[in-house]
Amino acid sequence: MIPWFAALAAVLILIGLYVSFFVAPTDATQGEVYRIIFIHVPAAWMSMLCFVLMAAYSALGLALNARLSYMMAAALAPTGALFTFICLWTGSFWGRPTWGTWWEWDARMTSELILLFLYIGYLALRGAIDDPRRADRASALLALVGVINVPIIYFSVKWWNTLHQGASVSITRAPSMAATMLLGMMIMALAFWMYTIAVVLARVRCEILERDAAARERFTGAQA
Amino acid sequence: MKARHRRAVFIAVGLGALAVAVALVLKAFNSNIVFFYTPTQVAAKEAPVDRAFRIGGLVQVNSIQRQSDGVTVSFVVTDTAKSIPVSYRGILPDLFKEGKGVVAQGKLHADGTFTASEVLAKHDENYMPPEAAEALQKAGHKPQAAATLKSNP
Numbered sequence: 001m002i003p004w005f006a007a008l009a010a011v012l013i014l015i016g017l018y019v020s021f022f023v024a025p026t027d028a029t030q031g032e033v034y035r036i037i038f039i040h041v042p043a044a045w046m047s048m049l050c051f052v053l054m055a056a057y058s059a060l061g062l063a064l065n066a067r068l069s070y071m072m073a074a075a076l077a078p079t080g081a082l083f084t085f086i087c088l089w090t091g092s093f094w095g096r097p098t099w100g101t102w103w104e105w106d107a108r109m110t111s112e113l114i115l116l117f118l119y120i121g122y123l124a125l126r127g128a129i130d131d132p133r134r135a136d137r138a139s140a141l142l143a144l145v146g147v148i149n150v151p152i153i154y155f156s157v158k159w160w161n162t163l164h165q166g167a168s169v170s171i172t173r174a175p176s177m178a179a180t181m182l183l184g185m186m187i188m189a190l191a192f193w194m195y196t197i198a199v200v201l202a203r204v205r206c207e208i209l210e211r212d213a214a215a216r217e218r219f220t221g222a223q224a
Numbered sequence: 225m226k227a228r229h230r231r232a233v234f235i236a237v238g239l240g241a242l243a244v245a246v247a248l249v250l251k252a253f254n255s256n257i258v259f260f261y262t263p264t265q266v267a268a269k270e271a272p273v274d275r276a277f278r279i280g281g282l283v284q285v286n287s288i289q290r291q292s293d294g295v296t297v298s299f300v301v302t303d304t305a306k307s308i309p310v311s312y313r314g315i316l317p318d319l320f321k322e323g324k325g326v327v328a329q330g331k332l333h334a335d336g337t338f339t340a341s342e343v344l345a346k347h348d349e350n351y352m353p354p355e356a357a358e359a360l361q362k363a364g365h366k367p368q369a370a371a372t373l374k375s376n377p
Contacts, residue, residue: 025353029319034351059239063232099327099344100317106259144239148246159250160257161280163327168349177351 002205005198012191019184027181036094037181041169042189043086046196047115048150050080054122055147058140067211068204070136073143074126075203079196081119088112099163107156108164111149118146132211260327263306271332279308279338280327280346288322301326301338308332312340319345 020038027034054073061069091109092102103109122142129135157166169175175182250257260280261271271277279301287300298311299322310328320326325346330339352360 025355027351028354028357029324029347030351037351059232059235062235063228065228098317098319098347100320101342101344104259104344107257144235145242147239148242152246152250160254160259161262162259163344163346165347165349168351176349178353178356181351 002198002201005194005201009191009194009198012187012194016184016187016191019180019187024181024184025178030098033094033097036090038184038188040087040090040094041185042192043083043090044112045189046192047080047084047087047112048153050076050083050196051115051118051143051147051150054080055143058143061136062140062144067133067136068208070140071204071207071211072200073140074136075200075207076196077119077122077126078203079199081116081123083192083196084112084116084119088116101163104163106163107160108153108162111153111156114149115146115153118142118149122146132214262303263301263308264303266308266332267306273332276329276331276341278327278329279310279332280325281307283320283322283324283326285322299326301328308336308338310338310340310343312343314341314343316343317345319347321345 016038020035024035024038026032054076057069057073057076060066061073088109091112095104096102122139125142126135126139129138156162157164168177169182169185177185260278263279263281265271266279271279281301281303284300284302284307287298289298290296291298295315296311296313297316298309300307300309302308310330312328312330320343325348327344327346328338328340329342329344331341332338
């Protein structure tokens with residue numbers, strides 16, 4: 001199944017980038033610079049979604065003692081961290097020409113930066129504990145505590161005065177952007193989903209094989 | 225109750241308690257998280273007096289005046305209810321325009337004027353092709369006006 005998702009991701013990224021650069025019109029206020037949105041927003045969505053999924057799998061793992069659940073959570077973390085980084089990076093590149101600054105300690109940006117640190121902390125914590133079962137439980141707890149940050153990121157632009165503008169796309173009202181722009185963004189978001197599914201499944205498979213091998217080694221080691 | 229149900233309830237209750245705690249902390253820090261103050265808040269003396277802070281609002285139409293030295297600019301920041309005259313020496317961002325959002329960092333003087341050390345443009349969440357913006361303007365709408373401002377909690 002992994003090659004299918006990977007192929008789908010590649011095709012969708014090509015279509016999405018084509019729509020983003022050649023089909024979507026120039027923005028009235030920002031000109032061509034706004035096209036960063038086609039990477040920035042899908043990456044930001046993915047960065048938050050990955051953490052929510054990580055926390056959900058962690059909760060499931062803690063409740064059911066399910067090892068596969070922990071492995072899914074762990075496999076999501078590097079991809080989530082990657083998208084968080086892409087989001088911050090493209091955001092910085094977008095902020096310079098439009099707002100006039102690379103970085104400001106605004107609630108949206110700061111909370112997204114905290115998300116990056118949470119991902120890094122999660123990965124570091126897993127890496128620091130040798131016993132995989134203890135690492136699973138400790139990192140799951142971190143994911144559950146950290147997930148509180150996700151609604152803060154999402155609603156930061158509503159709750160406080162921020163430099164970052166409000167959401168262009170939300171469930172409660174019609175999107176405030178031209179249809180072709182929205183199309184490009186949605187295709188890119190879908191492409192990022194497919195990429196995430198492919199990469200996470202591949203990572204879980206690798207993790208299962210590694211743990212299997214480690215268990216077998218322990219078993220034969222004990223016998224000898 | 226099975227062990228796994230007990231654990232699930234424990235996790236749910238823990239998360240709930242954590243959410244409440246975080247909400248309380250954020251509420252307590254509210255004034256530190258606010259990125260800028262609106263002119264109405266400044267008029268109500270909610271902004272700090274002894275240190276630099278940011279004001280945010282719209283650049284009032286027909287208020288931008290360039291001084292003869294070429295780098296000093298004065299303009300009025302308004303939230304349609306109150307307004308503050310601002311002077312600034314430096315380079316303005318490309319999106320800085322009359323009628324558009326702006327955030328300025330600096331100090332408020334006793335006479336109610338504001339000297340900015342940094343001026344940032346704030347744009348809104350509307351994206352449209354230039355033709356659509358023109359059509360909106362013809363129809364009498366002001367695109368990208370008050371949307372950048374929101375009533376503050």
